[in-house]
Amino acid sequence: xxxxxxxxxxxxxxxxxxxxxxxxxxxxxxLKGFCLNDSRGVLIEVQGELIxxxxxxxxxxxxxxxxxxxxxxxxxxxxxxxxDFSIRESVSHQGNFTFVSSxxxxxxxxxxxxxxxxxxxxxxxxxxxxxxxxxxSITKDIPYDRSNTTMxxxxxxxxxxxxxxxxxxxxxxxxxxxxxVCGPQLMLLNNEGFTVQTQDPISTVCTLLHDGKIVxxxxxxxxxxxxxALNSNAVSFLRKRKYREDKPFAVMMENIETANNFCxxxxxxxxxxxxxxxxxxLLRKKxxxxxxxxxxxxxxYLGVMLPYTPLHYLIIKESELPLVMTSxxxxxxxxxxxxTEAFARLKGIVDYFLVHxxxxxxxxxxxxxxxxxxxxxxxxxxxxxxxxxxxxxxAFTKPVLACGAFLKNTFCLARGNHAFLSHHIxxxxxxxxxxxxxxxxxxxxxxxxxxxxVIAYDLHPEYISTKYAxxxxxxxxxIGVQHHHAHIVSCMAENNIHDKVxxxxxDGLGYGDDGKFWGGEFLIADFSEYERAGHLDYVPMPxxxxxxxxxxxxxxxxxxxxxxxxxxxxxxxxxxxFIEEKNDKLGFLWQQLLSSxxxxxxxGVLRKSYTPLNPLFLEGNHKRLKFLNxxxxxxxxxxxxxxxxxxxxSMGRLFxxxxxxLDLQHSVNYEGQAAIKLESIADECETGHxxxxxxxxxxxxSNMPIIIQWQPVIKHxxxxxxxxxxxxxxxxxFHNTIVEMVVQVCTMLSNSKGxxxxxxxxxxxxxxxxxxxxxxxxxxxGFTVYSHKKVPCNDGGLSLGQAVIASERYKTxx
Numbered sequence: 148x149x150x151x152x153x154x155x156x157x158x159x160x161x162x163x164x165x166x167x168x169x170x171x172x173x174x175x176x177x178l179k180g181f182c183l184n185d186s187r188g189v190l191i192e193v194q195g196e197l198i199x200x201x202x203x204x205x206x207x208x209x210x211x212x213x214x215x216x217x218x219x220x221x222x223x224x225x226x227x228x229x230x231d232f233s234i235r236e237s238v239s240h241q242g243n244f245t246f247v248s249s250x251x252x253x254x255x256x257x258x259x260x261x262x263x264x265x266x267x268x269x270x271x272x273x274x275x276x277x278x279x280x281x282x283x284s285i286t287k288d289i290p291y292d293r294s295n296t297t298m299x300x301x302x303x304x305x306x307x308x309x310x311x312x313x314x315x316x317x318x319x320x321x322x323x324x325x326x327x328v329c330g331p332q333l334m335l336l337n338n339e340g341f342t343v344q345t346q347d348p349i350s351t352v353c354t355l356l357h358d359g360k361i362v363x364x365x366x367x368x369x370x371x372x373x374x375x376a377l378n379s380n381a382v383s384f385l386r387k388r389k390y391r392e393d394k395p396f397a398v399m400m401e402n403i404e405t406a407n408n409f410c411x412x413x414x415x416x417x418x419x420x421x422x423x424x425x426x427x428x429l430l431r432k433k434x435x436x437x438x439x440x441x442x443x444x445x446x447x448y449l450g451v452m453l454p455y456t457p458l459h460y461l462i463i464k465e466s467e468l469p470l471v472m473t474s475x476x477x478x479x480x481x482x483x484x485x486x487t488e489a490f491a492r493l494k495g496i497v498d499y500f501l502v503h504x505x506x507x508x509x510x511x512x513x514x515x516x517x518x519x520x521x522x523x524x525x526x527x528x529x530x531x532x533x534x535x536x537x538x539x540x541x542a543f544t545k546p547v548l549a550c551g552a553f554l555k556n557t558f559c560l561a562r563g564n565h566a567f568l569s570h571h572i573x574x575x576x577x578x579x580x581x582x583x584x585x586x587x588x589x590x591x592x593x594x595x596x597x598x599x600x601v602i603a604y605d606l607h608p609e610y611i612s613t614k615y616a617x618x619x620x621x622x623x624x625x626i627g628v629q630h631h632h633a634h635i636v637s638c639m640a641e642n643n644i645h646d647k648v649x650x651x652x653x654d655g656l657g658y659g660d661d662g663k664f665w666g667g668e669f670l671i672a673d674f675s676e677y678e679r680a681g682h683l684d685y686v687p688m689p690x691x692x693x694x695x696x697x698x699x700x701x702x703x704x705x706x707x708x709x710x711x712x713x714x715x716x717x718x719x720x721x722x723x724x725f726i727e728e729k730n731d732k733l734g735f736l737w738q739q740l741l742s743s744x745x746x747x748x749x750x751g752v753l754r755k756s757y758t759p760l761n762p763l764f765l766e767g768n769h770k771r772l773k774f775l776n777x778x779x780x781x782x783x784x785x786x787x788x789x790x791x792x793x794x795x796x797s798m799g800r801l802f803x804x805x806x807x808x809l810d811l812q813h814s815v816n817y818e819g820q821a822a823i824k825l826e827s828i829a830d831e832c833e834t835g836h837x838x839x840x841x842x843x844x845x846x847x848x849s850n851m852p853i854i855i856q857w858q859p860v861i862k863h864x865x866x867x868x869x870x871x872x873x874x875x876x877x878x879x880x881f882h883n884t885i886v887e888m889v890v891q892v893c894t895m896l897s898n899s900k901g902x903x904x905x906x907x908x909x910x911x912x913x914x915x916x917x918x919x920x921x922x923x924x925x926x927x928x929g930f931t932v933y934s935h936k937k938v939p940c941n942d943g944g945l946s947l948g949q950a951v952i953a954s955e956r957y958k959t960x961x
Contacts, residue, residue: 150194150198150222150223151180151192151193151194151222151223151226152192152193152194152198152202152220152221152222152223153190153191153192153220153221153223154190154191154192154193154202154205154218154219154220155187155188155189155190155191155217155218155219155220156188156189156190156191156205156215156217156218157187157188157215157216157217157245157246158188158213158214158215158216158217158245158246159212159213159214159216159246159247159248159535160188160189160213160214160215160245160246161184161188161189161245161246161247161248161289161290161291162247162248162282162286162291162322163210163212163213163248163277163278164210164212164213164276164277164278164319164320164321165189165209165210165213166182166183166184166189166234166320167234167277167314167319167320168209168210168213169182169189169191169205170182170232170233170234170314170319171314171315172201172204172205173193173201173232174232174314176195176197176198176200176201177195177196177197178193178194178195178197178198178201178232179193179194179195179228179229179230179231179232180192180193180194180195180229180232181229181232181233181234181235182232182234182235183234183235183236183237183238184237184238184245184290184291184292185237185238185239185240185245185290186238186239186240186244186245186289186290186596187240187244187245188245188246190238192223192226192229193232194228194229202218202220205218206218210277210278211278212248212251212278212423214246214535216246216538234320237290237292238290239289239290244289244562244594244595244596244597245289245290245291246534246535246536247282247283247286247289247291247534247594247595248282248283248291248535249282249283249424249530249531249532249533249534249535250280250281250282250283250284250367250368250511250530250531251278251279251280251282251423251531252279252422252423252424252425252455252456252531253274253275253279253280253454253455253456253457253460254276254278254279256276256278256317257274257275257276257278257279257280257457258457258460260274261274261457261460261461262464267306267326267327268326268327270349270461271326271327271330271457272333272349272456272457272458272461272503273323273325273330273331273457273458273503273505274457275321275323275324275325275457276317276318276321276324277317277318277319277320277321278317279423280321280323281323281367281505283509283511283533283534284367284368284507284508284509284510284511284530285297285298285323285505285506285507285508286508286509286594287508288593288594289594291322292322293322293323296322296323296508297505297506297507297508298322298323298325298505301325301329301330301331301505302329303324303325303329304326304328304329306326306328307324307325307326307328307329307330310324311324330505331503331504331505332503332504333348333349333458333501333502333503334348334501334502334503334504335348335351335352335499335500335501335502336490336499336500336502337498337499337500338494338495338497338498338499338500339494340490340494343499348501349458349461349462349465349501350465352364352462352466352499352501353462353465353466353468355498355499356373356374356375356462356466356468356470357375357466357468359374359375359378359380359381359384360374360381360498360499361373361374361381361384361385361388361496361497361498361499362374362497362498362499362500362501363475363483363489363493363496363497363499363500363501363502364458364462364472364501365486365489365500365501365502365503365507366456366458366459367455367456367507367511367530368482368484368507368509368510368511368512368513368529368530368570369474369475369482369483369484369507369510369511369512370474370475370482370483370484370489370493371472371473371474371475372385372389372471372472372473372474372475372493372496372497373462373470373471373472374470374471375466375468375469375470375471376396376398376438376439376442376468376469376470376471377437377438377439377468377469379439379441381471382396382439382441382442382471383441385471385473385496386441388495388496388497389473389476389477389478389496390477390478391473391478391816392816393444393445393815393816393817393820394478394816394817394820395442395443395444395446395448395449395450396442396443396450396471396472396473397427397450397451397452397471397472397473397513397515398438398442398449398450398451398452398469398470398471398472399451399452399453399454399459399463399469399470399471399472400451400452400453400463400469401453401454401463401464401467401469402453403417403420403421403453405469406420406430406451406453409430409432409433409436409437409438409449409451409469410430410431410432410433410436410449410451411430411431411432411433412430413518413521415518415521415522415523416428416430416518419516419518419523420451420452420453421453422531423531424514424530424531424532425452425453425454425455425530425531426452426513426514426515426516426530426531426532427450427451427452427513427514427515427516428450428451428452428516428517428518429448429449429450429451429515429516429517429526430448430449430450430451431447431448431449432447432448432449436449438469442471445824445827446823446824446827447827448517450515452472452513455531458501458503472513474512474513475489475493476492476493477492477496479573479574479576479577479580480492480577480579480580481510481572481573481579481580481583482510482512483510484507484509484510485506485507486502489502509570509587509590510570510583511529511530511533511570511571512527512529512530512570512571512573513527513529513530514527514528514529514530514531514532514571515527517915519915519918519919520918520919520922522936523936524913524934524935524936524940525935525936525937525938525939525944526913526939526941526943527555527571527939527943528557528568528570528571528938528939528943528944529570529571530570533568533569533570533571534567534568534569534570534591534594534595536565536566536567536568537565537566537568537640537641537937537938537947538564538565539564539565539566539640539641539643539951540564540643540645541564541640541643541645541674541951541954542563542564543561543562543563543564543950543954544954544957544958545599545600545601545954545957546560546561546562546597546598546599546600546601547559547560547561547562547599547600547601547602547603547950547953547954547957548560548561548588548592548597548599548601548602548603548616548950549561549602549603549604549628549946549947549948549949549950549953550602550603550604550605550612550613550615550616550946550949551572551605551612551942551945551946551949552605552610552612552630552657552942552945552946553574553575553605553607553610553611553612553942554574554655554818554941554942555571555573555574555818555939555941555942555943556571556572556573556574556575556580556584556612556942556943556946557569557570557571557572557943557944557945557946558572558584558587558588558591558612558946559946559947559949559950560588560591560592560595560597560599560950561597561950561951561954562595562597566640566947566950566951567591567595567597568938568944568946568947569587569588569591569946570587571943572584572587575610575611575612581611581615584612584615585615599623600623600624601623601624601625601626601953601954601957602616602619602623602624602625602626602953603616603626603627603628603946603949603950603952603953604616604617604625604626604627604628604949605627605628605630605633605657605658605945605949606627606628606629606630606658606659606660607630607657607658608658613627624957624960626952626953626956626957628948628949628952628953629657629658629659629660629677630654630657630658630659630665630945631650631652631654631657631659631665631666631668631670631909632650632670632672632677632948632952633945633946633948633949633952634650634652634654634657634908634909634940634944634945634948635648635650635652635670635672635677635906635908635948636672636674636947636948636951636952637908637935637938637944637945637946637947637948637951638650638906638907638908638933638934638935638940638944638948639672639673639674639906639933639948639951640674640947640948640951641935641936641937641938641944641947642906642933644904644906644933645673645674646673646904647671647672647673647900647902647904648671648672648673648902648904648905648906648933649669649670649671649680649893649896649897649900649902649904649905649906650668650669650670650671650672650677650905650906650908651668651669651670651889651893651905651906651907651908651909652665652666652668652669652670652908652909653666653667653668653798653799653907653909653910653911653912654666654797654798654799654909654910654911654941654942655695655797655799655800655818655819655910656695656795656797656799656800659679659796660679663685663793663794663795663796664688664793664794664795664796664797665682665795665796665797666683666795666796666797666798666799666800666909667682667683667796667797667798667801667855668681668682668796669681669682669852669853669892669893669896671896671900671902672906674951674952674955675952675955675956675959679852680852680853680896680900681852681853681854681855681892681895681896682796682852682853682854682855683796683797683798683801683854683855683857684796684854684855684856684857684858685794685795685796686701686704686705686708686794686795686796686800686857687704687708687786687789687792687793687794687795688700688701688704688792688793688794688795688800689703689704689782689785689786689791689792690785690791690792691791691792691793694800695800695803695815696814696815697813697814697815698803698804698806698807698812698813698814698815698821699807699813699814700782701800701801701803701804701807702803702804702805702807702808702813703779703782703783703786704786704792704804705801705804705808705857705861706808706861706865707782707783707786707787708786708858709858709861709862711783712780712783798885798909798911799819799822799910799911801857801860802821802822802825802911803815803821803822804861805825805861805864805878805881806821806822806824806825807821808861808864808865808868809825809864809868809874809877809878810874811824811825811828811874812824812825818910819910819913822911822914825878825881826878826882826914826915826916826917828874828875828878829875829878829879829882829916830873830875830876830878830879831879831916832879833875833876833879833880833883834883835876835879835880835883836880836883836884836886836887837859837860837863837864837880837881837884838859838860838863839855839856839857839859839860839884839887839888840855840856840857840858840859841853841854841855841856841891841892841895842854842855842856853892853895853896855888855892860881860884863880864877864880864881867880879916882914882916882917882920883920885917885921886917886920886921886924887924889921889925890921890924890925890928893905893925893928893930894928897930903929903930903931904930904931904933905925905930905931905932905933906933906934907921907922907932907933907934907940908934908935908940908944909940909941910940910941910942912934912935912940913940913941918934922934
């Protein structure tokens with residue numbers, strides 16, 4: 148009798164056609180035995196002569212969508228003799244886990260059938276096979292069997308059942324297998340919830356889109372809001388109804404050729420557009436682009452994706468339109484994914500709903516990527532990427548939950564060598580998003596059998612994610628992690644760096660150890676500790692959080708701390724639009740002062756002095772200008788007397804302030820808007836830069852951090868403006884200044900610390916102009932430079948760093 152071998156395979160081996168592949172391979176080598184899904188992956192037992200060749204082919208030629216993490220085998224000395232090879236029912240083992248496949252774009256074989264008039268699935272919008280279709284978004288539990296998905300309520304017809312059990316068929320054990328006879332169905336409803344009578348919902352939807360209507364389309368991970376991307380009126384209506392004033396919309400296009408009509412598409416971008424993940428790819432617009440500016444206002448890039456479900460293909464092909472496909476939500480809420488929820492939340496936005504009866508179990512937004520220096524940069528890691536883990540050359544000794552940040556939240560559950568970053572949760576600003584956050588955490592814990600013994604959280608006491616962490620059971624060790632340390636370690640972990648590095652963390656802000664808001668940081672860091680080796684000089688944020696939403700406040704703050712009340716008359720203050728806008732915006736300060744406690748000395752005086760000049764009583768431009776000047780005086784007093792003006796070292800706020808000084812953006816409707824506009828105008832041919840200051844009493848010869856002084860930068864920008872230098876040149880010089888600043892400080896730290904590895908992290912490094920020039924300059928200076936490629940450099944990647952730091956610190960607590 149031949150030896151009997153047991154093989155255990157872990158990785159992404161469920162929902163990717165692995166068992167059918169093993170079945171056919173076993174028959175190819177005339178082996179007997181069985182395979183099955185279990186909660187670790189795929190288990191195989193085989194008898195026969197050619198087992199070594201069988202195992203070798205599994206390793207070298209697995210199914211294209213699978214990822215083998217580990218394959219182990221051992222000889223069994225006894226047991227049953229097998230008569231054939233079969234696929235057995237799945238089994239579960241408590242405490243073990245397997246990877247869950249992400250949702251996969253429609254494969255070419257299914258597309259051929261979809262548009263084949265002779266195929267029984269011709270024009271069926273839910274066609275799929277073992278190589279494509281829904282996975283994560285329909286998975287309720289593991290093992291990945293139909294009974295553990297939202298397809299469990301659909302009983303396969305005789306034809307589908309035959310395919311499912313036919314080893315030679317592409318749908319052999321394809322769990323979402325269905326057809327028009329037995330599977331999910333489309334329905335078209337109006338925004339009052341009544342069914343629209345039509346024999347062909349897709350054709351009717353295409354007519355509605357041509358007529359300028361807005362349609363909610365149920366996709367893989369939630370609803371999209373769709374309209375004709377070439378119809379300015381439809382786009383404008385969508386913006387108003389969704390309360391999304393400026394933030395760019397994504398556009399779905401039929402193919403690469405269509406994308407090339409509007410945007411530049413290089414080879415790497417084409418590869419990403421056509422990948423099985425099908426993310427939104429940020430492409431540079433052509434000057435001839437006829438997509439309305441309102442799709443991505445004042446932005447040189449357009450977010451483009453190709454169809455990734457059969458339903459998308461059918462709508463795009465029949466309508467022959469590029470379509471806005473934006474998340475189905477009101478701004479700042481999570482994407483709608485349940486039918487009843489969508490009707491309640493979206494009926495005020497859309498005219499019609501194209502729905503179906505296959506439930507989505509876990510919502511999942513589209514991913515967003517771009518290409519920088521021929522490398523993929525992930526901006527938002529979600530559909531197509533999650534829940535596949537980041538595999539690290541680092542071992543978590545105890546399971547960890549990292550709760551993430553406030554903006555662009557993701558959480559991370561980690562065990563062994565794997566960090567399971569969640570799909571994009573979003574900004575934790577409301578109850579709906581918080582409920583989504585908590586539900587997703589519980590789902591991940593169940594899928595990957597992780598019960599955390601350590602919880603990591605951000606130091607900011609008001610972050611909802613922090614409050615969530617601190618509210619967990621007392622028997623779980625809770626570890627606070629500084630925001631920018633987490634940024635650096637996130638990048639270190641994905642690049643498998645374990646030694647100390649010079650970490651450059653530039654972002655909007657994060658809570659510092661001193662209670663101030665950091666964001667322009669140079670850290671000497673490893674996985675457990677960091678030294679704050681340098682940072683931008685502090686500057687007040689007048690109005691606190693409001694200064695983030697209104698960059699003009701930062702512009703005034705920078706100017707005030709250089710010139711006091713005697714600020715030069717810049718274009719910022721000569722712009723009638725600014726005066727008009729600030730008549731409303733400065734009203735916030737007015738209300739703030741009116742509601743301030745009387746005991747705050749100067750505030751009480753201001754309340755008494757300026758009550759007659761309430762904006763409600765002012766009319767005309769002259770009086771508005773007078774009102775503006777008064778409000779600026781109030782702002783100056785707030786700054787001088789430190790009233791609601793927390794200090795920040797943020798690089799993101801410096802970008803905001805410069806954008807306002809150049810009259811580009813005085814208030815923002817989404818994070819990073821001012822900085823994006825500043826980058827977008829930068830003259831790529833300009834090589835000049837401004838002088839900046841460095842506190843030479845700190846740094847190399849002191850335990851005090853290096854202080855980078857921004858004052859000379861602002862001074863030279865003002866001088867350029869007064870000499871009529873064009874804004875694109877000023878923008879480029881400013882960007883180049885930041886490059887010089889980083890290189891000089893890194894050189895000082897390298898000389899004093901003996902470290903040559905530089906790690907770049909934080910949302911500011913989403914800036915192509917800055918990042919590409921900085922990396923080149925650092926490399927020319929002999930540094931080894933690391934940036935993000937697997938997780939976002941913004942706060943969407945923060946939870947990975949939190950998890951590693953907490954795990955490392957846990958070791959010192961036991």
